[in-house]
Amino acid sequence: MNHTLPQTEAPAAAAADSPATAPAFSPLYQQIKGLILQSLQASEWKPGESIPSEMELASRYRVSQGTVRKAIDELASGHLLIRKQGKGTFVATHAEHQVQYRFLKLVPDQGDLNTEGPAQREIVDCKRLRASAEIARALALRSGDTVVQVRRVLSFANIPTILEDLWLPGTAFKGLSAERLADYHGPMYALFETEFGVRMVRAEEKIRAVLPDKAQRELLKLPPSTPLLSVERVAYTYNDTPMELRRGFYRTDTHHYRNDLN
Amino acid sequence: MNHTLPQTEAPAAAAADSPATAPAFSPLYQQIKGLILQSLQASEWKPGESIPSEMELASRYRVSQGTVRKAIDELASGHLLIRKQGKGTFVATHAEHQVQYRFLKLVPDQGDLNTEGPAQREIVDCKRLRASAEIARALALRSGDTVVQVRRVLSFANIPTILEDLWLPGTAFKGLSAERLADYHGPMYALFETEFGVRMVRAEEKIRAVLPDKAQRELLKLPPSTPLLSVERVAYTYNDTPMELRRGFYRTDTHHYRNDLN
DNA sequence: CAGTGGTCTAGACCACACT
């Protein structure tokens, strides 16, 4: 017998001529993981809050503590939850100092982000417009749908270092404006959580070396023919829904993009 | 009582005026993990081979299967071991098709590495010389120590795409030559394993956008003022010993560096 | 079939944080 919960029955592939890639046995802890994920999506527990204790979840789902534990372990290793011994398990948030700028891999050549102090932010532009085909595809929208477009410059030690263009689905980010962005102190992804209930969980980046156009060169006050790192990022919420397309241009004469390979 | 093995006793900080950062409690499974790591370093089990079963290790170390399991889990998540249900647990290797080019994050804009087929390799240069201060520092050598320097070009679909310079400690890579490199078919890291007993476990990369010099431009047959991605990698063996410094220059007009953020 | 890793359970105890 396959230990089961009410279990979302395996979607017994209707068509028979497809290779039918196995009945897919799903361990109990994966099912529990799915249930916890549903609660996270439904905002039953909000970012920063604690979720019920392992014992409580175990009795709620009628499984042993060890099974809940393994489910939580996987969610924690994906940075969706954060375990704190003696205190509880918490919904991860981009607002915590430890994990702030988790997705920003640009670091100064000397020292680190702490020695450098916080970035100065300048919102250059923030407007609503219709999605181009390319942007619509990246955000899983229909082209012509409304998107919010933001352009901003980040400076470190008063040296403009990052120019970013970003696009957000218009419906999910209804009240977003340049003022709102300028007034908020803290990571942009933290604002997205508190103001719009959108939590970014993972992202994919495509990195290239490019030469900036005139507008970009002026915004970053660059000497001529300085190459830039182009970092195109798509960020996803819980159900792998893309919620942000971001194109960053990084100066790499004083900073570098740092990546650890395992 | 702290479950202990013969246990490498906590190094009871000799000086008393240092802040003494806690006695450091080490769980049993971490100690087991350390023992397994030692066996890997000592090449008791070689890349590609299977290690003893969980039950066997459990009785060898006098702990329960669950404890061994947790130790192996961590090593497997670090890609040091590979678990195969029903078959056993194996020492990871760079020779397997699944994980070949694990550290190469450059992918074609369209399709993937499979559609593109294998890279053509050309060894431009391979010689022994004395380490500069910079290279010595990266490889934890003394400047003046002998290093092997290799320069090669990788082409995809007959388009030169990657130019790489790399430096290796001379002592560990004694018999390495241009012929040896040219004759070997397969990932360079696989050759390092079989011929020199050096297995790369993790790496750190620093990425920048740069303009190539004349020599680089010619080797890659580039049109003028094409910016390149500069990827500086330090690769480490088991005990966090740096064993390779590699500086790659990537064309990013047909390919891009892909990175997944979690 | 036997052997391997994978899942699940139940219970004991430890380390840590708060009060």
Next chain:
DNA sequence: GTGTGGTCTAGACCACTGC
């Protein structure tokens, strides 16, 4: 002390591989 997550154990059973 109480409650939380973290470790360890012992045993049962499942899923996969290969003989």
